[in-house]
Amino acid sequence: MANPTLRDVAEAAGVHAATASRAxxxxxxxxxxxxxxxxxxxxxxxxxxxxNPIARSLKTARSRTIGMVLPDLMNPLFPPIVRGVQDxxxxxxxxxxxxxxxxxxxxERSQVGSLLSWHVEGLIVATALLEHPxxxxxxxxxVKMVLVNxxxxxxxxxxxxxxxxxxxxxxxRHLAGLGHRxxxxxxxxxxxxxxxxxxxxxSHAVRDLGLETDPALVxxxxxxxxxxxxxxLTAVLDRGTEFTAVVAGNDLIALGCYDVFATRGxxxxxxxxxxxxxxxxxxxxxxxxxxxxxxxxxQIGVEACRMLLEAISExxxxxxxxxxxxxxxxxxxxxxxTSR
Amino acid sequence: MANPTLRDVAEAAGVHAATASRAxxxxxxxxxxxxxxxxxxxxxxxxxxxxNPIARSLKTARSRTIGMVLPDLMNPLFPPIVRGVQDxxxxxxxxxxxxxxxxxxxxERSQVGSLLSWHVEGLIVATALLEHPxxxxxxxxxVKMVLVNxxxxxxxxxxxxxxxxxxxxxxxRHLAGLGHRxxxxxxxxxxxxxxxxxxxxxSHAVRDLGLETDPALVxxxxxxxxxxxxxxLTAVLDRGTEFTAVVAGNDLIALGCYDVFATRGxxxxxxxxxxxxxxxxxxxxxxxxxxxxxxxxxQIGVEACRMLLEAISExxxxxxxxxxxxxxxxxxxxxxxTSR
DNA sequence: CTGAAAGCGCTAACAA
DNA sequence: TTGTTAGCGCTTTCAG
Numbered sequence: 001m002a003n004p005t006l007r008d009v010a011e012a013a014g015v016h017a018a019t020a021s022r023a024x025x026x027x028x029x030x031x032x033x034x035x036x037x038x039x040x041x042x043x044x045x046x047x048x049x050x051x052n053p054i055a056r057s058l059k060t061a062r063s064r065t066i067g068m069v070l071p072d073l074m075n076p077l078f079p080p081i082v083r084g085v086q087d088x089x090x091x092x093x094x095x096x097x098x099x100x101x102x103x104x105x106x107x108e109r110s111q112v113g114s115l116l117s118w119h120v121e122g123l124i125v126a127t128a129l130l131e132h133p134x135x136x137x138x139x140x141x142x143v144k145m146v147l148v149n150x151x152x153x154x155x156x157x158x159x160x161x162x163x164x165x166x167x168x169x170x171x172x173r174h175l176a177g178l179g180h181r182x183x184x185x186x187x188x189x190x191x192x193x194x195x196x197x198x199x200x201x202x203s204h205a206v207r208d209l210g211l212e213t214d215p216a217l218v219x220x221x222x223x224x225x226x227x228x229x230x231x232x233l234t235a236v237l238d239r240g241t242e243f244t245a246v247v248a249g250n251d252l253i254a255l256g257c258y259d260v261f262a263t264r265g266x267x268x269x270x271x272x273x274x275x276x277x278x279x280x281x282x283x284x285x286x287x288x289x290x291x292x293x294x295x296x297x298x299q300i301g302v303e304a305c306r307m308l309l310e311a312i313s314e315x316x317x318x319x320x321x322x323x324x325x326x327x328x329x330x331x332x333x334x335x336x337x338t339s340r
Numbered sequence: 341m342a343n344p345t346l347r348d349v350a351e352a353a354g355v356h357a358a359t360a361s362r363a364x365x366x367x368x369x370x371x372x373x374x375x376x377x378x379x380x381x382x383x384x385x386x387x388x389x390x391x392n393p394i395a396r397s398l399k400t401a402r403s404r405t406i407g408m409v410l411p412d413l414m415n416p417l418f419p420p421i422v423r424g425v426q427d428x429x430x431x432x433x434x435x436x437x438x439x440x441x442x443x444x445x446x447x448e449r450s451q452v453g454s455l456l457s458w459h460v461e462g463l464i465v466a467t468a469l470l471e472h473p474x475x476x477x478x479x480x481x482x483v484k485m486v487l488v489n490x491x492x493x494x495x496x497x498x499x500x501x502x503x504x505x506x507x508x509x510x511x512x513r514h515l516a517g518l519g520h521r522x523x524x525x526x527x528x529x530x531x532x533x534x535x536x537x538x539x540x541x542x543s544h545a546v547r548d549l550g551l552e553t554d555p556a557l558v559x560x561x562x563x564x565x566x567x568x569x570x571x572x573l574t575a576v577l578d579r580g581t582e583f584t585a586v587v588a589g590n591d592l593i594a595l596g597c598y599d600v601f602a603t604r605g606x607x608x609x610x611x612x613x614x615x616x617x618x619x620x621x622x623x624x625x626x627x628x629x630x631x632x633x634x635x636x637x638x639q640i641g642v643e644a645c646r647m648l649l650e651a652i653s654e655x656x657x658x659x660x661x662x663x664x665x666x667x668x669x670x671x672x673x674x675x676x677x678t679s680r
Numbered sequence: 681c682t683g684a685a686a687g688c689g690c691t692a693a694c695a696a
Numbered sequence: 697t698t699g700t701t702a703g704c705g706c707t708t709t710c711a712g
Binding site: 007021051054058060 | 705
């Protein structure tokens, strides 16, 4: 038989389909005579019965499916998060649908729509902007969501993020400890909470540690990308601002700095030290190995998914926001400033 | 209204549900009066009707869904392939489910089972081993599949791979051109077609170019991993085999070599040149930048997905195997051997 | 504890 | 061209 159905199993066990259904579902098995249940399960086993989740979804309006909304899976930040989510989903018997928005609100809207049409039971969203009308709408529609890495300003949604502020403070402290006084921050997009929080933490840290607080020592990137990092650093260099170290908004921006160093004949860490953020793979093999703040991305995925599943099963109202601890990984891109 | 159904639309348009269905589906719209169709579509629009793909799937036994079977999404090889697949899926109105097998046949079997239970219409498989009973079974069960990157030996399935043999030949030719005579191959797992084909191509190239063909100049890795690359190179070094360059089975194995260089105080490319395979991201920023064979991974995903969709729609029997061209990217990890 | 019956939302014969 | 009818495979009242 191609695909045995519940009725086939029921027939084989000599019971009604409804009984078979009850026997096969652990949640309702108690309603059924233990002996009957065993008989049904054996029949299912021997026929190689696989329940049809589509039919079940149609009936129950629960798809055992969630959606993940990413800017772009190819950003090395996301695979570990996705993996963390998938690992939890698998244990729970859920599946996950992944969409990429390429940071285009139109694409995001249509992709989320398609996710919703599949009756996903919840969303894990990595694309949050500070101003994010779509998320507000979805929240109003009671779509269950957990946000990772970033959060919007207006709407209160459960969030799992690395401790951005703590990480930046570690980075600045590390550089200050090495003797740097004029540190440049290449901030990420100020449309994202991550960009804003890291920039704010930078200012605080610089002030608290008594370092120089020249506003020229902060430059904003429009995107979290190598290209933008390169552009921003070039701009700062071109206007003649002096500094001996860079705290980059993330690793990609730091990598953009590496490109500029190569072009301009600057040596790292001799001329300029750099710290990144995220600790994406293989940073230890760069020239020089990049000092960075390591964030537990797999763990972020795991936590976020657990929270979402809890919210779905109503077991618990998920915590409003979880901050996962980060750590500084000191490598070769930071050293004491060369005295001139 | 929470979720308008087809009947709501039909009512609003003053027609029967069946008519509404026909009007809304582009494939059957021709069967319906153009005016009626327009009325239905307007009603759908104004109610914000979204078809329920679950109900449709149940009826049609076509889920508009495919599955992707990967060893591990966190391997940097896969995100671009996945992205290529997703891009094609999206245009076609399909969704993709991703599973990771961690190279465990048991996990693979159960994960594929779960995919099949969702009635995926086809599979894109990146885990193929030369001996792969599961794939044979699935093939017998007429499951539509396209294999990426690798292929099994026994079963004839459509495949999209980079031109592994051509790539290795380029690598060897490049090194020979620089003056290397004794080149080591750190081969990938010989349970994978990729490992075997690259190893075979290496032998051919070495012979054709008149280089030294010492069997001690090939060492096999059990996995495509940094650790295995390091282990293999260490083993060769320890037995005192002489060589001036390495053709690594892939980039990860090449990165393992970098670790050994660091441990042993060897300089690359001065003491030993290295070539990788795949051109994963950020290789240009390594110390030294890794010379490698660049494979069009996004393109592989795109082609594979197109072939799968064709097979599904029976439009065409997909080509048995597609070889995508590769190119050598010469960077700093290769140079002329130092004369002793 | 088990069976009967209805229906989730949609589509595909078949009839009109 | 449109409506009627039935049913995809499952779960869930409601009776028995």
